[in-house]
Each structure stands twice: as C-alpha cells, then as structure tokens.
Amino acid sequence: MGIExxxxxxxxxxxxxxxxxxxHDISMDISxxxxxxxxxxxxxxxxxxxxxxxNALIFPSEGQVVIEGNVITSKRNKKTDYxxxxxxxxxxxxFPEYQLFEETVEKDIMFGPLxxxxxxxxxAASAKEALRQVGLDESYLERSPLNLSGGEKKRVxxxxxxxxxxxxxxxxxxTSGLDPAGKRHLMELFSEIRENTGKTIVLITHxxxxxxxxxxxxxxxxxxxxxxxxxxxxxxRRKDLSENHLDxxxxxxxxxxxxxxxxxxxxxxxxxxxxxxxxxIKRVMSS
Amino acid sequence: MKGIVIGQYxxxxxxxxxxxxxxxxxxxxxxMVAVFLLKNIPQLLIALALSIVLLLxxxxxxxxxxxxxxxLLVLMVFTFFFQVLFNTEGNIVWxxxxxxxxxxxxxxxxxxxxxxxxxxHVKFRFLLFLVYLVGAFALLHYIPSWYRFATWQFVIYxxxxxxxxxxxxxxxxxxxxxxxxxxTTRPTDLTQGLEKIMRPMKFIGINSDEFALIISxxxxxxxxxxxxxxxIMAAQASRGADFAQGxxxxxxxxxxxxxxxxxIIAFKRSEDLADAMExxxxxxxxxxxxIYELSFRKADAVAAMFIVICLAGSIVLRILT
Amino acid sequence: MSFLEIRDLTFSYTEDKPAIDNINLDINRGxxxxxxxxxxxxxxxxxxxxIGLLxxxxxxxxxxxxxxxxxxxxxxxxxxxxxxxxxxxxFVGCTVRDDIAFGMENMNxxxxxxxxxxxxxxxxxxxxxxxDNAPSSLSGGQKQRVxxxxxxxxxxxxxxxxxxxxMLDPFxxxxxxxxxxxxxxxxITIVMITHDIEEAMWANRMVVMNDGKIIREGKKEEIxxxxxxxxxxxxxxxxxxxxxxxxxxxxxxxxxxxxLWELNSDM
Numbered sequence: 001m002g003i004e005x006x007x008x009x010x011x012x013x014x015x016x017x018x019x020x021x022x023x024h025d026i027s028m029d030i031s032x033x034x035x036x037x038x039x040x041x042x043x044x045x046x047x048x049x050x051x052x053x054x055n056a057l058i059f060p061s062e063g064q065v066v067i068e069g070n071v072i073t074s075k076r077n078k079k080t081d082y083x084x085x086x087x088x089x090x091x092x093x094x095f096p097e098y099q100l101f102e103e104t105v106e107k108d109i110m111f112g113p114l115x116x117x118x119x120x121x122x123x124a125a126s127a128k129e130a131l132r133q134v135g136l137d138e139s140y141l142e143r144s145p146l147n148l149s150g151g152e153k154k155r156v157x158x159x160x161x162x163x164x165x166x167x168x169x170x171x172x173x174x175t176s177g178l179d180p181a182g183k184r185h186l187m188e189l190f191s192e193i194r195e196n197t198g199k200t201i202v203l204i205t206h207x208x209x210x211x212x213x214x215x216x217x218x219x220x221x222x223x224x225x226x227x228x229x230x231x232x233x234x235x236x237r238r239k240d241l242s243e244n245h246l247d248x249x250x251x252x253x254x255x256x257x258x259x260x261x262x263x264x265x266x267x268x269x270x271x272x273x274x275x276x277x278x279x280x281i282k283r284v285m286s287s
Numbered sequence: 288m289k290g291i292v293i294g295q296y297x298x299x300x301x302x303x304x305x306x307x308x309x310x311x312x313x314x315x316x317x318x319m320v321a322v323f324l325l326k327n328i329p330q331l332l333i334a335l336a337l338s339i340v341l342l343l344x345x346x347x348x349x350x351x352x353x354x355x356x357x358x359l360l361v362l363m364v365f366t367f368f369f370q371v372l373f374n375t376e377g378n379i380v381w382x383x384x385x386x387x388x389x390x391x392x393x394x395x396x397x398x399x400x401x402x403x404x405x406x407x408h409v410k411f412r413f414l415l416f417l418v419y420l421v422g423a424f425a426l427l428h429y430i431p432s433w434y435r436f437a438t439w440q441f442v443i444y445x446x447x448x449x450x451x452x453x454x455x456x457x458x459x460x461x462x463x464x465x466x467x468x469x470x471t472t473r474p475t476d477l478t479q480g481l482e483k484i485m486r487p488m489k490f491i492g493i494n495s496d497e498f499a500l501i502i503s504x505x506x507x508x509x510x511x512x513x514x515x516x517x518x519i520m521a522a523q524a525s526r527g528a529d530f531a532q533g534x535x536x537x538x539x540x541x542x543x544x545x546x547x548x549x550x551i552i553a554f555k556r557s558e559d560l561a562d563a564m565e566x567x568x569x570x571x572x573x574x575x576x577x578i579y580e581l582s583f584r585k586a587d588a589v590a591a592m593f594i595v596i597c598l599a600g601s602i603v604l605r606i607l608t
Numbered sequence: 609m610s611f612l613e614i615r616d617l618t619f620s621y622t623e624d625k626p627a628i629d630n631i632n633l634d635i636n637r638g639x640x641x642x643x644x645x646x647x648x649x650x651x652x653x654x655x656x657x658x659i660g661l662l663x664x665x666x667x668x669x670x671x672x673x674x675x676x677x678x679x680x681x682x683x684x685x686x687x688x689x690x691x692x693x694x695x696x697x698x699f700v701g702c703t704v705r706d707d708i709a710f711g712m713e714n715m716n717x718x719x720x721x722x723x724x725x726x727x728x729x730x731x732x733x734x735x736x737x738x739x740d741n742a743p744s745s746l747s748g749g750q751k752q753r754v755x756x757x758x759x760x761x762x763x764x765x766x767x768x769x770x771x772x773x774x775m776l777d778p779f780x781x782x783x784x785x786x787x788x789x790x791x792x793x794x795x796i797t798i799v800m801i802t803h804d805i806e807e808a809m810w811a812n813r814m815v816v817m818n819d820g821k822i823i824r825e826g827k828k829e830e831i832x833x834x835x836x837x838x839x840x841x842x843x844x845x846x847x848x849x850x851x852x853x854x855x856x857x858x859x860x861x862x863x864x865x866x867x868l869w870e871l872n873s874d875m
Contacts, residue, residue: 043747043777057521083529091525098515099522101547111544115527115537146551150647160526177774179646179803180844206778209847247778250847254871261867274847278854285860475702507702510744559697566659567711567758568685576716578709578723 002031002200003054003089003168007063010049010224022049024224025063030054032088032167035200036191038211038232041221042245047204050221051170054202055089056082068167087116090166094173094204096157100145105131105156108145112164123163130159134189151182162193169193170202175210183207187214212236212249212272220244233270251277295355295469301346303471305586308480311472315464317594321601322460326608328449330601331456337597338463347467355466356459360413363455364420370451377446385427388435394426478503479579497571504560512549519548609673610634611766611797612658612688617667619657627653629820631667637765640798642808645817646842651801654817655768659685672765686715689759693771695751696743704730704746705739708758715762725761733757733787749780753787766797773807785810805846816841829869 010023023046030037041047052058053065056072065072068088070080093099102108106127113123131140134155140148145156158174171190175183187210190201205211211218211232218235220228222244228235235241236248248256255269255277267284271277303311325331342349402419409415427439472480482499489495520530528541612635620626628650635641643651656662658669660681669676671684692698701707705726712722730736733753743751752772759767769788773781785807792798802808814831816824824837831837832849845853852868855861 042779052521055525057524083524083527083532086525086527093518093522093525096522098519098548098552099526099544101544101551111528111540112526115529164526179842180805181646181842245779251851254848254851254868257871258864258867262864274850275854277847277851281851281855281864282861285864473702475706503702504700507700507743508696510742511696514744556697559692559694560700562656562661563690563692563698564700564710565661566685566690567762568682568714569710570714573714574716575713576719576722577713578705578719578726580719 001068001088001167002029002033004029004066005053005063006066008053008060008065009062010046010053010058011061022046022224023053023060026050026226027063028219028226028229030168030200030202032200034194034198035202036194036214036216037200037202037219038215038217039202039204039219039221040206040208040211040246045221045245046224047221048172049224051091051172051202051204054168054170055086055091057086057091084116087164088166089168089170090161090164092158092161092169092171092174094176096160096174097150097153099157099160100153103144104141105143105145105148106141108156109160109163112160116164126163126165127159130163131156133162133193134159135185151178154178154186166199168200168202172204173206174203175205175207183210190214208236208247208249209251212252220246236270255280295351295466296473297351297470299346299471301471302586303345303347303467305584306471306590307581307583307587308472308476309484309581310583310587310590311468312477312480312484314590314594315468317598318464319461321598322457324601324605326605328452328456330604330608331453331460334601335456335460338460342463342467345467345471347470351470352463352466356462357413359458359462361416363458364417366454366458367451370454371443371447374447374450375442375444377444377449379442380445380448381443383428383441385424385439385441386430386432386435387427387437387439388430388432390433391427391430394430395423398422398426474506475503475579476581478506479577479581483581494572496575508556512553515552516545516549519545609670611637611672613670614654614658615668615670617654617657617664617669619653619662619664621653626665626820628657631822633815633822633825635766635797635799637797638792638795639813640792640811641800641813641815642811643799643801643815643817644803644805644808644841644843646803649817649841650820651817652770653820655690655770655799655801658768659688659690686762687764688766688768689762689764690768690770691752691755691759691772693774695748695755695775698755699743699751702742703739704735704741704743704754707743707754708761711758711762722761726757729757729761732760747780748776749783752776752784756787756791760796764796766799767791768799768801770801771803773802774804781807803843805843809846816843818842 005026005028008023008026009021011019011021013019039047039050049058053060053072054067056065056067059065059072059074059076061074063073067085070085072080072082100108102111106124109127109130110120110123113126114120118126128138128141131138136152136155136159140152140156145153148156154174158171161169169190174190175186178186190203191214193199194201203210203215215232218228218230218232219226220235227244228238235246236252241248247253249272251271251274252269255267255271258264258281259267259269264284266287268280271280322331322334325334339349342352398419402415405415406412469477478499481502482495485493485495485498523541523544524530528544530541533541612633614631614633617628617631618626619628631650631654643654645651653662657664658671658676660676671680671687674680674684676684699707700710708726708730709722712725717725726739727736730739733756735750735753735757738746738750738754746754756767773784776784788798788800789810798811800807800811808814809828812828813826814824814828815822816831816837818841823840824831824834832845835845835853837843838845844850848868848871852865855865855868857865
C-alpha cells in the first residue's frame with residue numbers, strides 16, 4: 001500500500017510574521033515494496049516536516065496524505081485510528097538514543113509493540129529478533145540501555161522501531177555522530193533489512209556518498225518544494241546541484257578534479273567507491 | 288519558540304519600559320501590601336480603576352493583560368462558589384431550592400453531554416461554561432421532580448458575595464501588576480534586579496549572585512527544553528505512545544517515557560555546562576563584574592513617589608475605616 | 609620551549625582502566641594539530657586535563673612555561689580555550705552579548721573593557737548583528753561562533769575544538785572549518801579533536817590515539833602512509849588517499865597519485 005502524497009502543503013503560525021510555509025504542493029508515491037529512498041535538502045528545507053507526515057504525526061494543511069489506504073487531511077477524522085498507522089510506518093528520529101528510558105534493553109524495545117497491544121510473549125520475541133537484526137546479541141537484553149556506548153544506544157533505539165515490524169522504515173539522519181566504521185555498519189544494516197524483508201527504507205541524510213552508494217531513488221527538497229524525484233545517477237548528472245544546496249559525492253568530486261587537471265575527456269566520473277574510481281583512472285591512463 | 292521573546296516579555300516603549308527592574312519588583316510587592324490593607328469593596332474598586340488607568344498611561348495593551356487572566360478564570364468561579372456556599376453571615380440576598388431527583392439528574396446528564404458536544408465548536412469556552420452552570424442550576428430548580436431524593440436549600444448571603452468580590456478583585460489587581468512586570472522587563476534585567484534586591488540575604492547564607500545566575504541560565508534554556516520535549520514526545524508517539532488517549536495505567540508509562548529522557552538530557556546538560564563554565568574561569572562564590580549596570584533615573588523617582596503615596600493612602604484609609 | 613608540554617599524563621575515571629595512559633606530547637605555538645581516534649580513545653579526557661578540568665593521577669602539564677596547578681589554572685584557562693561538541697550546552701548567556709561577556713566577567717574586567725572587546729570580537733567572528741539575539745534563534749554554527757568570540761575575548765592563544773563540528777550539518781561544518789583556518793592564519797594555535805579524517809586533513813601534524821594511548825604522532829603525510837595505524841584506530845583513509853593507494857607507480861598513474869595527495873579536504 002505505501003504512502004501517497006497528493007498536493008500536500010504545510011503551514012504553521014510563526015511568532016511575528018504570520019505563518020510560514022514549510023511544505024508546498026508535494027506530490028509523490030512511496031511504495032512498501034523494497035525501495036531505498038534518500039531524502040536530501042538543506043537544513044530547513046522541510047525534510048523533518050515531510051517525514052512526520054508519513055506516520056501521521058503531522059497533518060497536512062492542504063492536500064492529502066494516504067497511508068495504508070487511510071486518507072489524512074487537515075481535519076481530524078474520528079473514525080481513523082491514527083496511532084495504529086505508526087505500526088506500519090516506523091519513524092526513527094535523529095539522535096534516537098534520547099528515547100531510551102526503560103530499565104532494561106528488552107523492556108525498552110518491547111515498549112513499542114506493547115503500545116500496540118501485542119501480547120507480552122510475542123513482544124518479547126519481537127524484541128529478541130529486532131536486537132539480532134541490529135547486530136547485538138542476547139546478552140544485551142538484560143542490560144540497562146543507559147549504560148551502553150553511543151553506537152549501541154543508537155542500535156537499540158532503532159531496534160525499538162524494528163520490533164514494530166513496519167512496512168516502511170523512515171530514519172532521520174541515523175548515522176549522524178557516528179565514526180566512519182559505525183556509519184558503514186549501520187548503512188549495511190539497512191541494506192540487509194531491505195534485502196531480507198522487502199521493506200522500504202526512507203533515509204534523511206546529508207551524506208552524498210551514502211546516497212550514491214545505497215539509494216535507488218532520491219528526493220530533493222528545496223525550501224519546502226520537491227525539486228527532484230529520481231535516481232542518484234540522474235541527480236548527480238544535473239547542473240543545478242549547488243542551486244539546490246547540494247554537493248557531489250566525494251569520489252565524484254575527486255574524479256572531476258582529476259579529469260580537469262589532466263584533461264582526460266573520456267573519463268567517466270560517476271563512480272561510487274574508491275575502488276571503482278581507481279579502476280577508472282587506470283583504464284583511462286593506460287589508453 | 289524562537290526569537291528574543293522569553294516568557295512574556297514584549298519589546299516596547301512607554302513609561303514602564305523606562306523603569307529600573309528593581310523599582311518594578313519593589314512596586315509589585317509594596318502595592319500588593321497596599322491593596323491587602325484595603326478593607327472594603329468601594330476602596331478596592333478604586334484601586335482596580337487606578338490600575339487600569341496605569342495601564343493606559345503606560346500604553347500597555349489591555350488585551351495582553353486579559354490573556355494573563357485566562358488561566359485564572361476557572362479559579363475565580365471556584366472562589367465565588369466557595370465563598371458563597373460557606374459564608375453564612377449577613378443578610379440573605381437570594382434563596383432558592385434545588386431539587387435532586389431522578390428526573391433532574393437525568394436532565395443534568397443530558398445538559399452535560401450537550402455541553403461537551405458543543406465545546407469543540409464554540410470559540411469562547413469559558414462563556415459556554417458559564418451558560419452551562421446557569422442552565423444546570425435552572426434545571427435543578429425548575430424540572431418537575433420524579434423520585435426526589437434530596438433538596439438543597441441554596442442561600443446566598445451578602446457577606447458571601449462581599450468576600451468573593453473581595454478575593455476576585457484583589458486577584459485581578461495582583462495579576463495586572465505582575466503581568467505588567469513580566470511584560471515590560473527583560474528576563475536578564477529581571478534576574479539582575481532580583482539579584483540586587485536580594486543582596487542582603489547574604490547574611491542568611493543565600494548567595495544572591497549565584498541564585499540569579501541559576502535563574503538566568505534556567506530561563507535561557509526554557510525554549511531549548513521545550514523543543515526537546517516536543518521531539519521526545521514525537522519519538523515516543525512514533526512508538527505508539529498515544530499521549531492524547533489511553534487508560535491511566537498506560538498514561539503513567541507514557542509520562543515516564545517522556546520524563547526519563549528529559550532528566551537524562553538535563554543531567555548531561557548540567558555536566559557539560561559546568562565544564563564549559565569552569566573552562567571560562569567561573570568560580571562559584573567569587574566576585575564577578577557585569578556588563579549591565581542598573582541605574583535609577585527620573586522615571587524611577589516618579590514611580591517611587593507614586594508607590595509611597597499609594598501605600599500611605601491605603602494605611603490612612605485602613606486607620607480611618 | 610613549546611607552548612604546551614605534556615609529560616607522562618595519566619588519568620582514570622574508574623579503578624580498572626586509565627582513560628589516558630602515559631601521554632607525552634608537545635605542541636608548538638602556531639601549529640594546527642589534529643587528535644584522531646575512535647570514540648573512547650581518551651581524546652576528550654586529554655582535552656579536559658589540559659585545561660585543568662580533571663585532576664590527573666600522574667604527570668605534569670606545562671603551558672607557556674607555567675606548570676598547571678591550582679595557582680596557575682586561571683591563567684592557563686585564559687591562554688587555552690575549549691569549544692565543546694554540543695553548541696547549546698556551552699551557551700550560558702540569555703543573549704549573544706551576555707554569553708561573550710561571561711568569561712570576561714569571571715576575570716573581573718571593567719565594564720568599558722568588556723563592551724569594547726565584545727564589539728571587536730563579535731565583528732571578527734561575524735556575529736555583530738546577533739548581539740541581542742537569544743540562543744534559541746541561532747543555528748548550531750552560529751552558537752559555535754559565539755563560543756569562539758567568548759574565548760577570543762579572553763585573549764586566548766590556543767583553542768581546542770573537541771568534536772566541535774560533529775553536531776553541525778555539512779555546510780555549517782565547512783563554514784566553521786573555513787573560519788578556524790582564518791583563526792590559524794592569525795596566529796591562534798589550533799588543536800582539533802575529531803574522528804573525521806577529512807577534517808583532520810587540515811592540520812599539519814596528527815596525533816593518533818587509541819585505548820588511552822598515543823599510538824602514532826607525526827606529520828600528516830607520514831601518518832597517512834601508515835595504513836596499519838588506520839586499521840588499529842578504526843579510521844578510514846580519506847577518499848582521495850584511498851584512491852591514490854590503489855594506483856600504481858608508472859609515470860602516468862604516479863602523476864595522478866601525487867595530485868591526489870595534494871588535494872585538500874576543502875573541495
């Protein structure tokens with residue numbers, strides 16, 4: 001079923017200046033069939049506002065958001081159980097470690113399922129499974145979530161949402177604050193989840209390298225408008241990246257610099273990893 | 288909650304903005320004492336009128352002051368009933384019977400349901416509440432009784448009315464004063480004013496400098512904490528914690544899921560702040576110079592005179608009556 | 609004599625393992641040092657020890673020929689300032705002006721002197737227009753600038769940045785790094801604690817820490833060539849180096865390799 005945005009706009013009242021339009025006429029579809037979508041844009045472009053529409057935390061001021069067949073408009077519908085939608089679309093905020101509060105990791109991961117009236121036994125099983133999915137072993141279950149390292153906390157809080165078994169997993173800058181190894185580990189995790197379970201992943205990120213390496217689709221927001229919806233390859237071939245406050249992935253930038261410096265007109269700069277880039281350089285240099 | 292506004296302060300011009308915060312703080316305290324010295328309603332009404340005149344002179348928006356009253360409306364109704372019900376001195380002003388019967392209870396239930404249904408559609412909820420109250424009392428009196436089980440003789444005595452008017456008018460005056468204080472004084476200035484006024488408390492062992500610093504830092508973090516609370520609520524709501532509904536048992540857990548993270552953040556924050564402050568050579572208890580200096584001006588002299596006259600006036604009135 | 613000399617410094621939070629173990633390090637005036645290492649390697653602990661926020665178990669610290677002690681700590685904190693990771697948790701004042709003044713107020717400077725320095729350093733750090741703003745209206749990057757202004761106002765000679773950019777978005781990060789370069793050009797000694805190799809590339813000398821110890825220290829070029837160190841410290845080579853690493857040494861490829869080595873991280 002997935003999520004549909006139909007001409008969605010969102011305004012909110014601002015202190016002295018009337019109101020501010022955070023989102024303007026957004027239309028797009030997100031299926032729940034294994035997409036890997038990256039949502040990018042400058043700080044303040046509306047990304048967080050947009051994703052909070054995806055699990056009905058925020059209602060659109062204009063237009064409709066359709067989640068799992070439920071139509072959401074600016075008016076609250078008494079018949080719709082908005083809370084239950086959050087089981088289907090799991091949203092993990094930036095710095096999710098702040099949401100940990102229970103005495104044990106197990107209890108904290110179970111908090112979500114229990115809220116949705118899942119029986120305790122089943123919830124415990126989901127917690128175990130979710131923990132395994134984020135790469136932590138059972139010994140963590142009895143530990144206090146507040147005594148873990150930063151990276152472990154992050155993973156436990158992501159497990160807390162995975163335990164709900166959502167069809168769409170939305171994450172707001174999940175790798176921020178992690179060192180490079182941690183980033184890589186987490187991204188591989190999401191990739192695996194998508195491959196093994198067919199869930200759709202929507203990721204807000206600033207890291208163009210990650211976008212190029214993992215995304216099948218990129219959404220670009222600029223001042224509340226959706227200015228691009230397509231593949232990363234199509235995005236990075238555009239000329240207006242800097243107007244939209246975006247940058248090229250590191251590897252692409254390096255290849256561009258090499259191409260220009262050495263006048264290598266036949267070099268294909270669109271490579272995703274240092275390995276691929278090195279091979280391309282060798283290829284061009286040997287001819 | 289962004290921008291220069293913290294709490295209720297609204298930048299502006301006018302007499303009250305020119306006053307030293309110490310004058311304003313002293314004014315609120317002394318004028319409150321003066322008001323409490325007044326013994327009868329006509330005097331209180333004059334005091335109320337004077338406060339309104341002050342607002343107009345100082346060009347303070349009456350709308351903003353009324354906003355400050357909103358949270359207390361229900362308290363005032365409660366006070367009214369409390370005084371009226373339990374005060375049995377004086378002459379009987381009004382008397383009637385309320386009949387509690389099956390029919391009147393059913394009618395009351397129906398009226399209550401009607402009231403709750405109307406609430407989302409009405410702009411002035413307080414007015415609706417008053418209408419509801421009047422209607423409830425009318426029902427209890429006029430509905431023909433089937434299966435009456437109790438009669439309540441409701442009597443309003445003159446003293447009861449007097450006392451409730453007393454309390455309510457005092458409340459109005461006090462709120463007016465304190466609203467003017469917070470409306471026209473920057474939080475930084477307010478804390479500095481408090482700090483200077485509380486200097487003498489050093490003799491009881493309370494360091495007013497540190498106290499003021501703590502208050503000032505707490506004020507500075509209010510918008511930040513508000514944003515964080517909003518984010519945590521959203522995060523827990525995404526895990527199914529429905530803050531709007533739920534049984535009491537669940538509500539406790541939901542509140543815990545909000546409070547524990549807030550406390551953790553607060554502790555981390557205080558550790559970090561302590562490190563930052565210490566690294567900039569802050570030593571608690573040691574004297575520090577300030578970039579702001581409070582100084583009294585002509586306006587303060589005028590205000591001081593006014594305050595003294597009011598206090599003297601009310602002492603005289605108290606003695607005479 | 610170096611500006612900062614650390615000898616045999618050891619400190620433990622808990623009984624079992626020292627957070628920093630036998631640290632020996634010299635930092636000269638005007639240098640730009642990057643201290644690299646994974647989370648938990650002791651970088652922040654070292655920073656806190658340098659400005660006397662921690663009482664070491666063992667060892668000494670000399671700043672500008674003064675030994676760090678209770679008597680000298682105030683002077684040393686004037687010479688060395690530190691900018692922490694969380695922009696909010698180091699912003700004390702109700703407004704920008706108040707916050708810049710905080711350090712100077714602690715030093716009991718006169719009002720006139722403080723106001724003069726506030727205007728001067730607010731101008732230098734680009735926050736003059738924000739002097740009356742409350743912190744809640746500022747971005748993370750702006751708050752970090754205000755923190756820098758507050759430290760510069762104490763006539764600081766060295767600034768330690770403890771992962772000061774990790775909570776900022778890439779544009780704010782680049783902005784801050786550009787400004788730090790200006791600071792360096794004006795003579796401020798920079799110590800940058802980070803786990804981001806691209807940021808560390810701006811330094812001329814790198815110190816790699818792991819498990820509380822310094823495992824390698826030296827010029828940027830030497831460190832980058834030592835791939836062993838990177839694995840030990842859980843770091844990744846910057847993309848340009850990673851590519852260069854895979855190229856051969858015949859003339860054509862070597863030219864590209866050398867070019868890649870010169871590419872700065874501020875692309």
